[in-house]
Amino acid sequence: MHPLVVQYRAVVVKEVRQTARDRRVMALLTLAPLIQLFMLGFAVNFDVRHVPTVVVDRDKTAESRAYAREQLAGDTLSLTALLPDETAAAEALEQGKASVALIFPPDFQKDLLRGEGAQVQALVDGSDPTRSSVAATAVAQYSLLRATRMLREQAQGQGLTAPRTPVELVPRVLYNPELSTSVYVVPGIAAMLLLIVTTIIMAMGLARERETGTLEQLQVTPLRPGILMAGKVTPFLLIGLVDVGLALSVGAWVFGVPLRGSLLLVAVATLFYLLSTLSVGLLIATVSRTQQQAFVGGFLFVLPAVLLSGVMSPIRAMPDWLAWLTYLNPVRYYAEVLRGVLLKNAGLWDLWRQVLLLALFGAVMMAVAARRFHKTSA
Incomplete structure (x- = not known):
């Protein structure tokens, strides 16, 4: 050797x-x-799930309750409290007790029935950019899907052909399907x-x-x-x-x-x-x-x-x-x-x-x- x-x-x-x-x-x-x-x-x-959310329902109607219930049905947002007004919601975000606040105005259901378009305010805590961006996207996506569904229901109720979206996005996640x-x-x-x-x-x-x-x-x-x-x-x-x-x-x-x-x-x-x-x-x-x-x-x-x-x-x-x-x-x-x-x-x-x-x-x-x-x- x-x-x-x-x-x-x-x-x-x-x-x-x-x-x-x-x-x-x-x-x-x-x-x-x-x-x-x-x-x-x-x-x-980095998975964003069960973001603490408070709800201020000043309308207190079946439509506002249904909207809040469906919005919170997924695993992105999680209800922590029902608050009386916007001031209490802002304090909850400031004290870190919540990261998202959904606020329904007093005439939410009436505006929907009149076809004038109703607004839901979403306050999002931006101190955590990742969590806030995911939560804001979840709120916006649900609102878009619900608005599209309501337009189709209104069209069908009037005997019209339900409008179709010009482009339908079908996502497919590769390599890590569960993210x-x-x-x-x-x-x-x-x-x-x-x-x-x-x-x-x-x-x-x-x-x-x-x-x-x-x-x-x-x-x-x-x-x-x-x-x-x-x-x-x-x-x-x-x-x-x-x-x-x-x-x-x-x-x-x-x-x-x-x-x-x-x-x-x-x-x-x-x-x-x-x-x-x-x-x-x-x-x-x-x-x-x-x-x-x-x-x-x-x-x-x-x-x-x-x-x-x-x-x-x-x-x-x-x-x-x-x-x-x-x-x-x-x-x-x-x-x-x-x-x-x-x-x-x-x-x-x-x-x-x-x-x-x-x-x-x-x-x-x-x-x-x-x-x-x-x-x-x-």
Whole structure:
């Protein structure tokens, strides 16, 4: 066997044994990502349901009650109280007791019967843009559907042909028919957690060895810096692949994330992604003297990388000058690969740009980290 292979294997075995003996590190590498995936998968939910709603019915007729009852029949709005006037409704929104207030004027039914058109006022709390926009859309859609139905009923009552809408929209939701937040979010959370675990643990592990003097002892041995670095990176690379497998399993069994595409493509993209994250951790370790410095350095890298990845908020909603920075972020491309493969059954032909950029980032970051590691070892 070639001497370099023997040296590499010896370093890998030493790192595996050292990592396995440290229960805290093993917990951070295996249990912590799963626990965080469970918590974030259930906690991060953009589905808007059961929005607290109050009703002010100043008409108190069968028509106003029917309108309110049908409006609240779905799972978007949920009745919390019947209030006497607009002032009480405004106070409920101000105090956070309700997010929507439906207000019926005194002559609501009379205006409908006269054919003059009645108005229903909807007060919506805009402090939560997502909830308010969904609630306002639900109110507007129901009002439109009810108005169309009433026009048809009036036409049929007069013996006329019921008018038809010129264009009928028939929506069909692909890839995530139930519009489940977990199905969309969990792959992004897996990319985020893999970044946190591999980057920070790698940086802190090498910094700890520098503090205890173990790294200096290895550097004075005949081991080449490249072999030493590769041996230290390999165990974390394998653990990262295992973490991804566990995350995909939990995502499929617990959160219903489909596994439609090629898992081989996911594995290849994960390998390139881990080269980037571990290289960043290695680079941070080379400029850190203590574990505290390594942790702070890792945190300063991880936080912007997550915010600029599109995992938690869409990139298209960012300002143009900030969106350009996402092109330098490997987390973005890895999240796109996971979502494309798992949800859309996308193949290499569809995601070759993301995979190529992940490989390019991994190669460049590994080269930079290796150069820096060689300098600190010299």
